[in-house]
Each structure stands twice: as structure tokens, then as C-alpha cells.
Amino acid sequence: MKKLLAITAFICLAFYLPACKSKVKDADVKASVETALAANPDLNGVVADVKDGVATITGEVRTDAARAAAETAAKGIKGVKSVVNNLTVAAPPPPVVNADDETLTRGLADALKDNPTVKSSIVDGKIVLTGEIVKAKWVALKQMLDKLKSKGYDLTGLKIK
Amino acid sequence: MVLKDKYQELVTTATDSGVTNLQIREQEGVLYIDGEAPSGAVKDKLWNVYDKLDPNFLSGDVVMNVNVSSSAPVTKAKVTTERSNLNIRKGPGTDQPVVGKAAHHEIVTVVSQTSDMWWLVRTDDGEEGYSYAQYLTPVEN
Structure with missing residues (x-):
């Protein structure tokens, strides 16, 4: 009977001790993970939780790279067995499109001043170009025109020489 | 996201060449690509x-x-017109009066990059005004 008690006690200890130990440890690990995440400004607002050595990270980051960096940072912490990455990547802000015809018209006039062989107009926010232009000048012109952030181009009437 | 597929190689090249703040968005049939290239060669x-x-x-x-x-602000630029002089204007626009000229291949001081299109410049003669950025190439100090 004494022997049985001893065995029972041992089994209990074997089960309870690690559980007890792990509870204390989880909180420490969580603190370490949070410190690691706080070191990276891209990971602002990322929340970590640790249970039985499994770190779960949640929140929203701006890029895929930041999402991966958070996981790597958490994995690098002693006591983290695995990481559940529940981070979401925020959708990028929509492009700033120049819908103001007057700004477009002015910018277009500036860009085309030295390209008299090209005629232009603006239709529904799109830049419409017609005429002829040599390739080298066209590359430079397109680079300037893209800065106007129009709603695209209609170039069906433009010939590149 | 059909356009993203069509221009996949462009997106990949931008990513692999170290373009920062890269943003690719498709809106109303147009693919907008914004970012900062580490060098003119990458652009x-x-x-x-x-x-x-x-x-x-x-x-x-x-x-x-x-x-x-522009990790280091541009302070000097070379006038890279085809051969003519570069107009220096009172304000940022071709409708603005010409207040000076910079010679072909002259080095001018860039006072500020007012916009992507117009830079405020000053010549060694002290003429100051706005010139079209297409004809200005930043030079190493």
C-alpha cells in the first residue's frame, strides 16, 4: 500500500510539476517575445500570447516582409516551440489619381512644350496622345507624364519612330 | 488582377532590385507602381x-x-537639354515668364525639388527660378 501511494505521488508530481513550471515560463516567454517585437518599429501593434511554448501573434502589419519578420523574431526566443502567425497584411492605400483636369492640362502642356509633333487631350481623366515622336524622346516624355498620375493613357493614335 | 500578371516581371525586378516603399495597385484598368529606386541604373x-x-x-x-x-539631398544638377539653353521661370509652369537661362551642360544649384516636375534652381550668375526637372540631372557633390 505504501508503495502504491509512493507511485501515485510520483505520477502526480510527474504530471503537475511540468504543468506548474510551464505556466510560469509562458509568462516569461511572452514578455521576451513582446520585447523582441517592440524592437522593430514595423511591428507596432502586434500582440503576442504564449501557451505551452506556442506563441500566437496577432494584429495588422503593412507588408509581407514585416509579417515574416515578426514570426522570425518570435521563433528566435528561447522557450518558443512554435509560432502561430495570425498577422494580417493591411491593404495598400489606393493610388492617388489626379482627377483634376486643370492640373493635368497644365502638366501636359509643360511636358509637351518641347514635343510639338505630339498633340494631346484629356478624356475622362485619361491622357490621349496623337502624332509622332522618336523613341528616346518618348521614353523621357512618358516618365514625366507618369508623374501626373492620370487615369492611364489612350495611345492608339501615337506613332513611335 | 490581370495587369499584375502581365507586368509580373516588372514587379519582380522592382522587388529584387531593392526598390523601397514599393506599392503596386491596380485601379480601373491601370497598374500604378510607386516606389524609390536605390539608383538611376535601377530606374x-x-x-x-x-x-x-x-x-x-x-x-x-x-x-x-x-x-x-534622395538619401542625400540633391544640391547640384547639370543642364541636360539636347543642345539649347534651359529656361528658368518665375513659377512652376510653362505659362510663367522666363526670368533667366541656364546654358546646355551648365551646373546649377538646386535650391529645392519643389515638385517631381519643377525644381527651384540658381545659376552661378545668381539667376533663380523654376526649371523643368526632365532637363536637370543630379550630379555628385
Whole structure:
């Protein structure tokens, strides 16, 4: 009977001790993970939780790279067995499109001043170009025109020489 | 996201070449690519890839604003017109009066990069005003 008690006690200890130990440890690990995440400004607002050595990270980051960096940072912490990455990547802000015809018209006039062989107009926010232009000048012109952030181009009437 | 597929190589090149703050968005049939290139060579490479995927850019379905990042502010620029002088204007626009001229290949001081299109410059003669950025190439100090 004494022997049985001893065995029972041992089994209990074997089960309870690690559980007890792990509870204390989880909180420490969580603190370490949070410190690691706080070191990276891209990971602002990322929340970590640790249970039985499994770190779960949640929140929203701006890029895929930041999402991966958070996981790597958490994995690098002693006591983290695995990481559940529940981070979401925020959708990028929509492009700033120049819908103001007057700004477009002015910018277009500036860009085309030295390209008299090209005629232009603006239709529904799109830049419409017609005429002829040599390739080298066209590359430079397109680079300037893209800065106007129009709603695209209609170039069906433009010939590149 | 059909355009993203069409221009996948352009996006990949931008990512692999170290373009920072890269943002690719498709809106109403136009792919907008914004970011900062680490060098002029990377910017040229992107435009070459773009030209390859859409010869002469004639589809008109891309608006690419990948400028060379100005980690060090530009202070000097060379006038890179074809051969003529560069107009220096009172304000940023070709409707503004010409207040001075900078000679072809002259080095001018860039006071500020007011916009992507117009830079405020000053010549060694003290003439100051706005010039079209296309004809100004930053030079190393």
C-alpha cells in the first residue's frame, strides 16, 4: 500500500510539476517575445500570447516582409516551440489619381512644350496622345507624364519612330 | 488582377532590385507602381523591362513613379537639354515668364525639388527660378 501511494505521488508530481513550471515560463516567454517585437518599429501593434511554448501573434502589419519578420523574431526566443502567425497584411492605400483636369492640362502642356509633333487631350481623366515622336524622346516624355498620375493613357493614335 | 500578371516581371525586378516603399495597385484598368529606386541604373532597368513587356508603352495601362531616392539631398544638377539653353521661370509652369537661362551642360544649384516636375534652381550668375526637372540631372557633390 505504501508503495502504491509512493507511485501515485510520483505520477502526480510527474504530471503537475511540468504543468506548474510551464505556466510560469509562458509568462516569461511572452514578455521576451513582446520585447523582441517592440524592437522593430514595423511591428507596432502586434500582440503576442504564449501557451505551452506556442506563441500566437496577432494584429495588422503593412507588408509581407514585416509579417515574416515578426514570426522570425518570435521563433528566435528561447522557450518558443512554435509560432502561430495570425498577422494580417493591411491593404495598400489606393493610388492617388489626379482627377483634376486643370492640373493635368497644365502638366501636359509643360511636358509637351518641347514635343510639338505630339498633340494631346484629356478624356475622362485619361491622357490621349496623337502624332509622332522618336523613341528616346518618348521614353523621357512618358516618365514625366507618369508623374501626373492620370487615369492611364489612350495611345492608339501615337506613332513611335 | 490581370495587369499584375502581365507586368509580373516588372514587379519582380522592382522587388529584387531593392526598390523601397514599393506599392503596386491596380485601379480601373491601370497598374500604378510607386516606389524609390536605390539608383538611376535601377530606374533605367525598370523602364527597360516595362518597354519589353509593353513595347513603346503603347497599352497605356501603367503609371510608374519610381524615382531615385534622395538619401542625400540633391544640391547640384547639370543642364541636360539636347543642345539649347534651359529656361528658368518665375513659377512652376510653362505659362510663367522666363526670368533667366541656364546654358546646355551648365551646373546649377538646386535650391529645392519643389515638385517631381519643377525644381527651384540658381545659376552661378545668381539667376533663380523654376526649371523643368526632365532637363536637370543630379550630379555628385
